[in-house]
Amino acid sequence: MMANISEEQYPATGALISSVGEQYDPSGLDLLDRWNRHQRWFDERAAASVDPYCKTTLGRIGPAGEMRTRAGKIHSGVNFASQDYLSLSSHPGIVAAANTAIERFGVHSAGSPALMGNTALSAELEGRLAAFLGYRDSTVFATGWAAGYGIIKTLVQPHDYIVIDMLAHASLQEGARNATRNVFSVPHLSNAGVARRLEHIRRDRPEAGILVVTETVFSMDSDVPDLVGLLEVCRRWNATLLVDAAHDLGALGPTGRGVIERQGLVGQIDVLMGSFSKTFASNGGYVASNHPALKLALRSSCGPLTFSNALSPVQCAIVLKALDIVQSEEGCGRRERLHRNALRLRAGLEGAGFKILGEPSPIVPAILGDSAISRLATRYALEGGALVNMAEHPAVPMNACRWRLQVMADHSDVQIGRMIDVAIAARARAGMHLASIAWLRPESGLSTQTAAEEGSLHVAS
Numbered sequence: 296m297m298a299n300i301s302e303e304q305y306p307a308t309g310a311l312i313s314s315v316g317e318q319y320d321p322s323g324l325d326l327l328d329r330w331n332r333h334q335r336w337f338d339e340r341a342a343a344s345v346d347p348y349c350k351t352t353l354g355r356i357g358p359a360g361e362m363r364t365r366a367g368k369i370h371s372g373v374n375f376a377s378q379d380y381l382s383l384s385s386h387p388g389i390v391a392a393a394n395t396a397i398e399r400f401g402v403h404s405a406g407s408p409a410l411m412g413n414t415a416l417s418a419e420l421e422g423r424l425a426a427f428l429g430y431r432d433s434t435v436f437a438t439g440w441a442a443g444y445g446i447i448k449t450l451v452q453p454h455d456y457i458v459i460d461m462l463a464h465a466s467l468q469e470g471a472r473n474a475t476r477n478v479f480s481v482p483h484l485s486n487a488g489v490a491r492r493l494e495h496i497r498r499d500r501p502e503a504g505i506l507v508v509t510e511t512v513f514s515m516d517s518d519v520p521d522l523v524g525l526l527e528v529c530r531r532w533n534a535t536l537l538v539d540a541a542h543d544l545g546a547l548g549p550t551g552r553g554v555i556e557r558q559g560l561v562g563q564i565d566v567l568m569g570s571f572s573k574t575f576a577s578n579g580g581y582v583a584s585n586h587p588a589l590k591l592a593l594r595s596s597c598g599p600l601t602f603s604n605a606l607s608p609v610q611c612a613i614v615l616k617a618l619d620i621v622q623s624e625e626g627c628g629r630r631e632r633l634h635r636n637a638l639r640l641r642a643g644l645e646g647a648g649f650k651i652l653g654e655p656s657p658i659v660p661a662i663l664g665d666s667a668i669s670r671l672a673t674r675y676a677l678e679g680g681a682l683v684n685m686a687e688h689p690a691v692p693m694n695a696c697r698w699r700l701q702v703m704a705d706h707s708d709v710q711i712g713r714m715i716d717v718a719i720a721a722r723a724r725a726g727m728h729l730a731s732i733a734w735l736r737p738e739s740g741l742s743t744q745t746a747a748e749e750g751s752l753h754v755a756s
């Protein structure tokens with residue numbers, strides 16, 4: 296029997312059970328050679344068709360599409376792996392706005408915003424965005440990553456303190472750890488945890504600057520903090536609140552102002568930031584506030600802005616047009632379709648026994664379980680006609696690997712139904728696959744149970 300089992304059917308144990316954090320070898324003089332184990336591990340995974348990362352799309356982004364894996368396999372199907380929430384990436388009005396901007400301004404901003412990289416379009420965008428968000432002004436960045444990392448580094452000095460939600464995005468975590476050693480991670484969504492930490496810091500350091508950092512919709516869990524309560528806590532202890540609204544601005548809320556609008560806080564969070572890359576069909580990020588000194592502070596003292604080329608005129612034109620759509624009746628209709636699609640996908644997957652995390656949003660996190668079942672289920676989803684992204688440890692807790700499905704306004708009912716059918720079949724095939732190989736390598740501890748069968752999951756939320 297063993298002779299008939301190919302490497303794909305019988306992947307090396309390491310390809311199914313270990314995680315990326317274990318693959319880097321920090322020893323050795325050669326800094327590049329330290330990555331050899333990492334390379335071998337991903338190649339082993341690719342050979343076993345269980346490396347779903349670094350996929351390449353082969354056409355327009357849309358509710359269905361075609362992509363190539365790193366190993367060179369081409370898969371097509373319904374697309375729940377792209378962050379194009381309002382389906383604007385090929386919208387005719389946006390494409391026309393991009394073309395007009397190219398004709399008028401060329402394609403390049405050719406400088407840092409601190410020098411002459413600002414364009415008529417970036418100036419217009421900063422004004423329009425500030426008005427939309429209810430702030431005095433805003434500053435646009437080349438990426439959301441740069442905005443999050445950069446604002447933290449600009450505001451916080453080594454003697455200051457940061458209190459950050461333990462699941463906040465990597466850009467915020469890295470910004471925090473590079474700004475000061477005084478970083479306190481608090482339990483996810485816990486305002487009580489923030490209050491306790493602020494009380495301790497204030498007791499020891501009455502004069503310290505403190506930045507509290509969280510998000511509106513968390514990107515791996517689709518859950519939302521109580522920002523009204525958090526703002527009160529920050530006011531009580533004289534801390535500054537920074538909120539990242541990457542995943543909901545434009546996509547949620549009656550007028551597209553997201554969770555901030557739903558919680559009645561438009562223009563009230565001390566510093567709001569986010570990304571254009573989810574709903575606004577472009578690279579780019581922003582920081583907005585009412586403080587009159589922040590804009591120039593960022594221009595002169597924020598590394599990722601001061602020493603980096605500005606957003607191009609084409610990107611600004613795209614975001615401006617996307618902002619028009621977000622604020623229009625059409626945008627309202629797109630948000631309604633997006634919301635309906637998210638509810639439909641959540642209900643269908645839940646009905647099939649998947650554990651779905653969080654609240655309805657464009658992100659639908661469907662728990663799969665440990666790395667073995669998740670990697671195989673992802674392989675069979677891709678082969679079965681659904682393009683999906685899988686998140687595994689250390690991005691999420693060890694046995695709570697998941698598909699981070701992303702819904703678009705333009706997904707049809709048929710496409711959502713297809714995603715659900717493929718998900719059910721892929722999970723079942725993965726379970727059978729694991730059952731068929733578990734006896735071969737009992738020492739590996741390969742689980743043959745799906746998350747649903749295990750019943751209890753340890754999910755950090």
Ligand SMILES: Cc1ncc(COP(=O)(O)O)c(C=O)c1O
Binds near residue numbers: 443466539541
């Ligand atoms: C919460 C959050 N903040 C910031 C970013 C970074 O945004 P960008 O893709 O524009 O760099 C992301 C994207 O992954 C995100 O999910």
